[in-house]
Amino acid sequence: MRLKATLLVEGINFTPGALEGVGTRFKEQNHGLFGWDLVNHKGVDMPDDFVHSDGTVTQFRFNPASPYVMSLRSGDLVVAKRDEVLDHVTLIPRPKYYDALTENGATMRQIAQIGGEDCFFVCYQNYCSHFAGGEECAFCNLVATKRTYESVLTRKDVKDIGEAAAAAFSEGMVKHILLTGGCFSHQKEVALVADIVESIRSALNLTEVPGTILPSATTNEDDIRRYRDTGIGAIGYSMEIWHEAMYQAFCPGKSKNTSHDDFVGAIKKAVKIFGPGNVYCVLVMGMEPRNTFLEGIREMSSIGANVVPFVWSPNPGSKLEGHRAPTAQWYIDTTLEAAEIVSRSGVPSGTRNHCYRCDGNSLLHDALRNK
Ligand code: SF4
Missing domain, CATH: 3.20.20.70 (Aldolase class I)
Incomplete structure (x- = not known):
């Protein structure tokens, strides 16, 4: 809950490769109502949300200035702050x-x-x-x-x-x-x-x-x-x-x-x-x-x-x-x-x-x- 609150307030950035498959294998944002990102990202598919290791679901709010980053570590998707891995996460399959x-x-x-x-x-x-x-x-x-x-x-x-x-x-x-x-x-x-x-x-x-x-x-x-x-x-x-x-x-x-x-x-x-x-x-x-x-x-x-x-x-x-x-x-x-x-x-x-x-x-x- 602490991490979710932090990511909703601060937003999240990503490293190259971390979002591979978003829009094909994983569910992308389609902006059905509001835009919740802190910065727009027209033309770039981003996840709608993702799932933490305990099953908690967090909305993906893009913020390129955020110190919190979604990245790949040894093939696993994680949320990290600088070198510290905070949680292992998964993207949601695309319907x-x-x-x-x-x-x-x-x-x-x-x-x-x-x-x-x-x-x-x-x-x-x-x-x-x-x-x-x-x-x-x-x-x-x-x-x-x-x-x-x-x-x-x-x-x-x-x-x-x-x-x-x-x-x-x-x-x-x-x-x-x-x-x-x-x-x-x-x-x-x-x-x-x-x-x-x-x-x-x-x-x-x-x-x-x-x-x-x-x-x-x-x-x-x-x-x-x-x-x-x-x-x-x-x-x-x-x-x-x-x-x-x-x-x-x-x-x-x-x-x-x-x-x-x-x-x-x-x-x-x-x-x-x-x-x-x-x-x-x-x-x-x-x-x-x-x-x-x-x-x-x-x-x-x-x-x-x-x-x-x-x-x-x-x-x-x-x-x-x-x-x-x-x-x-x-x-x-x-x-x-x-x-x-x-x-x-x-x-x-x-x-x-x-x-x-x-x-x-x-x-x-x-x-x-x-x-
Ligand atoms: S302006 Fe207010 S009432 Fe209108 S769609 Fe937005 S939140 Fe709803």
Whole structure:
């Protein structure tokens, strides 16, 4: 966990030959949503994430100035700091479906990617209206990433998503889905998300779909029930920052549409319908003080919701590009305290729908796994 926190904060460099096979034998970044690297790398394939010797998954955040380096030592892939080997690591095999085409002729990796080792990830629309007025969230580089890499389709066809899901699950590595999207008319979003999950469910021939959807927050119980009726296991809302005034400052567009209280109300209602442990509050960790972040963890745990806190990356193209995240020690101390709160609260872990292997940019599920 210490090494993961350090690599997420400081980023990682690599030596020649260390990344051989990325994009052919090993899974490369396809920038399905944000760019998390500290520096862009257009034209150079880099791993999405990698696995430590104890099974922990860490996101690969490229930073050519980082003292932490992925390199080969006696044929083994390691993470080292100067001459000191810190861990032996492995890259994640590249899914075969990445190069397959849908019946419509779309390349499947431009529709859905694998997050971590086992999560089928779809962003159904790589678009957000907050950028037009300069009111995007301060940590977000969605539009810049799309423009830099042009690696995914902006809008995905429902049937294409179902076909990609069937291909991905048939390879045996996928255990969960994660579905997110941009901002658009609420009613259209409810219908679209329901159609997508139902298309996946029917392609997989399942009655329940293990995974999580992250639509816009809603307090309308009929809409939440509509989501639940699709067979999806969990729902989450991206609240981003717990501290209300900081949320308004960092997320000017989003906070105009959905207030702090709207989020809390939406999460409470979702817990009622999806059940404790099956609702997530997604936060960006490292932009607000430790005590307000932990206040959020406490309140969410008290109402039966789980939290996925992503370690902030001051990534290229975001308003806060070039800033610095807190130290790795801050992340470790704060995460351990958060894990204590969550575990004492007794909220079910929800790992059936989202687990530590689903993504490499959160530390909380690692801390909870160690408990
Ligand atoms: S709501 Fe914020 S985080 Fe989400 S896509 Fe828009 S700007 Fe980015």
